[in-house]
Amino acid sequence: MTEILKAREVDPAAFQTREAGKYLGGFSPSTLKGWRSKGAGPRWYTTPGGTSLYRKRDLDEWLEKLAVQGDGRRGRPKSAA
Numbered sequence: 229m230t231e232i233l234k235a236r237e238v239d240p241a242a243f244q245t246r247e248a249g250k251y252l253g254g255f256s257p258s259t260l261k262g263w264r265s266k267g268a269g270p271r272w273y274t275t276p277g278g279t280s281l282y283r284k285r286d287l288d289e290w291l292e293k294l295a296v297q298g299d300g301r302r303g304r305p306k307s308a309a
Contacts, residue, residue: 271290
């Protein structure tokens with residue numbers, strides 16, 4: 229998902245594509261660009277100047293969704309009710 233925002237509306241500590249790829253474990257900028265073109269990968273924001281930015285919390289949420297539990301299911305374990 230992408231949103232066009234003014235730079236001040238995005239977290240001032242947001243990562244640019246190269247930094248986001250490193251934070252996610254070493255993905256190349258071209259991999260993240262490919263994900264963006266397919267509407268996949270973590271949520272990102274586009275500034276009016278065309279820079280793609282990623283907030284740390286969005287990267288963390290995306291990684292959490294990819295986590296595999298001991299039983300092979302993806303995502304965070306459901307708490308017992």
